Amino acid sequence: MSLLTLAVSMPSLKPHPCLDANAEHCKQTSRLQLAVFFTALYILALGTGGTKPNISTIGADQFDDFHPEEKAQKLSFFNWWMFSIFFGTLFATTTLVYIQENVGWSLGYGIPTVGLAIAILIFAAGTPFYRHKLPTGSPFIRMAKVIVATAWNWRQPLPYDPRQLHELQLEEYTKQGTFRIDSTPSLRFLNKAAIRTGSTHPWKLCSVTQVEETKQMLRMIPILICTFIPSTMLSQAQTLFIKQGRTLDRSVGSHFQIPPASLTAFVTISMLVSVIIYDRFFVKIMQRLTNNPRGITMLQRLGIGMILHILIMTIASLVERHRLHVARKNGLEKNEEQLPLTIFTLLPQFMLVGVADAFSEVAKIEFFYDQAPESMKSLGTSYSMTSLGIGNFLSSFLLSTVSHLTKKHGNGWINNNLNASHLDYYYGFLAVLSTINFFLFLLMSKMYVYKAEVSDSIKVLTDKLKASNLNEKSAMTRGRADEGRGPLPPFNLF
Incomplete structure (x- = not known):
């Protein structure tokens, strides 16, 4: 981040501004400028690949699997881990995006750089208090x-x-x-x-x-493969959904324009709300129905997320069809002028992505961590990061391939001018692809056998849950039997 901040701050490392409509007359970016910028991006990617799987693993390792109370707390860890990640994302997609577009890129990148430095100091200060699992080799x-x-x-x-x-x-x-x-x-x-x-x-x-x-x-590899398509769906919210937003009316009041990239804040908000509802209410309701300490299994949770992705792509296709209808109605299909349609038309698909994340993304990282052997937890967690990476590459591959094939055989589905495209067809294609992947996932999950727990604490939790449910039923039965007997004597809490 320090190198990236320098690349957008130092005049010698910044590309020269080009105000000429003809790009051929603009001064080309130097090799040094490109080298510094892309080196910063590659270092950032390398650092992310090293920290994300390990930090979440270290966090989960702080809970003792042989202690029933800590085991119960660990069942909620990944919910709140993802909550903290998306809370930071909310700050990035609102405050930082606004600063970058309206104040400057130097401050926009400088703030997270300082934040990372503070995080490193906090992590180093807490190191003596962490539970460490000694490495056992590669x-x-x-x-x-x-x-x-x-x-x-x-x-x-x-x-x-x-x-x-x-x-x-x-x-x-x-x-x-x-x-x-x-x-x-x-x-x-x-x-x-x-x-x-x-x-x-x-x-x-x-x-x-x-x-x-x-x-x-x-054994986890077939499940990993089934997560590639959902990861591909996630990347649409960062790319095509935002490009759609650029064609719509972004004004709020008479003086403020919503940056299209800020729409991803609604993904984050819906995800944060969904995690709270899931952990505080949904799990407790399902525990009573299934006697499972997690409420539902990790693969069931992942499957619900996949169903939501099918719904998202279906809604996105219908919304895009409506957007194209408005473009044709106003004679704007030949150019990419702003349509008389509010940007909030895209809200349903953005917010549903956040709900899907609360199911699929949390389940994915928890599943790969939980099912990995004790000596390979970081490698297991890295499976979820691998899924995201491959999903992004697969998204680019599908986009370029579909664009090339449809242009070759007629009017392209994906052009620079979205008003002259058929993005609704592309979203429909992704919905069909997600449906096929879901049925493949059902087959793989039916064949999958969960690994045995390393302790019997999960059994203790299950027994406690069953006993709690039985006590509630007994209390309800006694309550019905006591009806008509008059008021009960005062209850002394202490």
């Missing part, structure tokens, strides 16, 4: 050893009894502060990596726990 190397050992022992027959496979003594795991995992029947061919052949080479013989860790990471 998860990629551990998984690679299992794959290589499986290939090495491919011709060896698997023993009928999994207890004959290689496993370390329980004391070894106790010393390392890790957990031993029993053999499971899924992906059984990987068990060949733990066949005792007389060799003790780590690339030829792996423990059952190491094999099971690899299985857990591989």
Whole structure:
């Protein structure tokens, strides 16, 4: 962020302004200016990829899985983690966007730079108080050893009894502060990596726990693939939705124009409200119906988010059809002049994106963290970041491919002039794609087997929940029986 702030502040690093309508007459951006700007962006992307999975993992690791009360608190952690992320996003999409467009880019980038510096100081000051899980080596190397050992022992027959496979003594795991995992029947061919052949080479013989860790990471890949399309849908709110907003009437009163990028603030607001409602009300209602401490399972929550994405694209298609009708009615289909249609017409699709985020994005990061083995939590959390990254690339690929194909065979669906485009068709295509992906997700989730808990605290929570529900029902029954008996004696709280 410091380098990016310099790139927009120092005159020698800023591109020369161009006021000429003919861009060919403008002075070209120098190689130094491009190098500094893109280097800053790549460093920012690299830093984000390193911090996001690890910070959320560190936060979740502060709760003890063997303590029922902390386990219960951990079930809400990712709700409030995403709440804090989107609260910061709300500040960025309102205050910072306004500062960048009306005051200057130097201050607009300088404020988050100072904010990051303060965050680093706070994090460093709190380090002595955190619960630390010592690293046990690279998860990629551990998984690679299992794959290589499986290939090495491919011709060896698997023993009928999994207890004959290689496993370390329980004391070894106790010393390392890790957990031993029993053999499971899924992906059984990987068990060949733990066949005792007389060799003790780590690339030829792996423990059952190491094999099971690899299985857990591989079992999540089909679910990960199913999240690519929802991540693609999210990027529409940052791109095409905003471009639609540029064609509409953005005036509020007689002196204020809403920046189109600020519309994403409504995504953030609806997401913040949805998280509160979900955590404080929805979970408690569903706990009584399902006796599940989470209310609903993580995959069910993710599935609801996918259904909302289908609804969002359907509504976006209908709204765009109406926008194009207004453009044709006013004879503006040949140019991209502002339409006599308020920008708030786009509010439903923006706000529904926030509701979908409260389901899909929170469920996604919680699922990949929870289902990853204890020694690979950061790698598991990085799956959700990978989903977002691939979703953005996939969005660009779909946009360029559909634009090219439709222009080649007639009137293009996506042109520079949206009034002469058929963005409603493109949104309809995304709705169909989301529907197909949802049914694929249903198939994958039906086949998925949740990993066993590392403690019995989740069972304690379930038992407490069942007991609480039974007590409520008993109280209601007693209340009905006591009707007509007269007033009860005073109740002393203390």
